[in-house]
Amino acid sequence: MSLLSVEDLVVDHRSPDRPPVRAVAGASLTVEPGEVVGLVGESGCGKSTLARAICGIAAPTAGSIDFEGRRVRPLGLRRRDPALTRIQMVFQDPFASLNPRRRVGRQIADGIRGEATPEELLERVGLDAGMAGRYPHEFSGGQRQRIAIARALAARPSLLIGDEPISALDASAQAQIAGLMRSLAVESGAGLLFISHDLSVVRLIADRIAVMYLGKIVETGPTAEVWDDPRHPYTRALLAAIPEPDGSGTLPAELPGDVPDPAAPPSGCRFHPRCPHAMDVCSVREPMPRDGVACWLYDSEGSAAE
């Protein structure tokens, strides 16, 4: 049994006078204990909504989320199910996620389960124990994110979720914080779902990578395999767009077109209007994931239909 198992999850954002926006449109994903899964995709692809649903902040329209064998139910007015406090999240902006008016040690102490002290937790994330009495504004962005991580660790999570935890940080702090999250999760045997649009950092820390496009996961696989041999045309386009710091002056490849409106997604495969390999079948029928990739190019049934 997986630590986390998401099956065919659908999440709609509803707003008055508008058609519902299907942010997550049937996504399946698993995270095992001690495993780091990197979830990547362009802004608006639904990766943050997926993370919020896993924490119970966003309510699923259909599909299921199971954590340690229990169904995750969306948060309501009642207290959160204590079993679900073993899922902890680190948010994007440590300037907004910490209370500016409370000492950081107190904020960490809120969630402590077991014997730990805020001082120990601060040391685990690479800060001085003596800093517990300070306020958030006395820290840099990278330090604040460390504090947010310490607060998440206080609950002894078995699943840590980072929702773009490094995108608000300086370049110099990004790799450090990502590496810290990985080592803390792996050491404690917890799973880590790391969401980022920065593929180079995900490559560095993730065991497995899941690529999301317009509400669907189009490819998953071990990071090195996906990196060396991306199969889905969207994954290829994403990787080709990363500028290499090799000094060659090579301009990265452009992916033509914009991400379509999730309220009116294209028929068939959602990537077909932008795909250089689109075939007739692609605009008609949606490819199902097979061996980790949802693309008609790798589906004999699709070639037969051609």
Add this chain to the structure above:
Amino acid sequence: MTILAIEDLTVDLGGRGLIRGIDLSLERGKVHGLAGESGSGKTMTGLAVLGLLPHGARTGGTISLGGTDLLSLSPKEMNARRGREIGTVFQDQSTSLHPMLSIGRQLTDHMRHHLRLDRAQARERAAELLGKVRIPDPGRALDRYPHQFSGGMRQRIAIAIALACDPQVLIADEPTTALDVTVQAGILRLLRGLCDDLGLAVLLVTHDLGVMSAVADVISVMRDGRLVETGPRARVMRDPADPYTRALLDALPGRSTP
């Protein structure tokens, strides 16, 4: 050909030396990349060229553009050049465009002021510029508002605004940092193309060494208000002379010290 030359520039704010004597030149048709961590003074350098330093900042040295020292100009004289001879693109396209004004208005205001064009001429030129930065259906885009465009499109519009008065110099401060890699690739290609076609002298401020490697011709690395290294792109990226540059390169994900 040198378009803009910075010599021994210092910027002092409240007794703190933010820039401590740098020399840097921008050449016609070349992208000069300025790298460094946050707080190293790279953004301040761009702001000094634009005459947009924070209130109370004291400057030394010279920034010469076409035989004039920009630092010696009065605010009024500087206003006549900013947007006219020096264009600028900032990181955050959602705040650099006015949400309540149409794209056409934002593109034509400074053209009418600086170039003394009438409404129809300015509009015609604005549509032409939007085409140049590859906004689909430029004529209609003029009557639309920023929120009707994606982040990448807004950044293209911001570039069109920066180029409206045919500046010689473009200051681009982290122009792709807020964008997805796929969108970033398009903007980098656009910037490089415009620099080559229009002979712009570009100062590209970025912490992203991948971006630097893709578009910069010359790279300077800044630390604590000083330049630690300046050189041709390939040399700086492959064989950095300064230990700090080497450390920055080694800090890149997926790289390790040899």
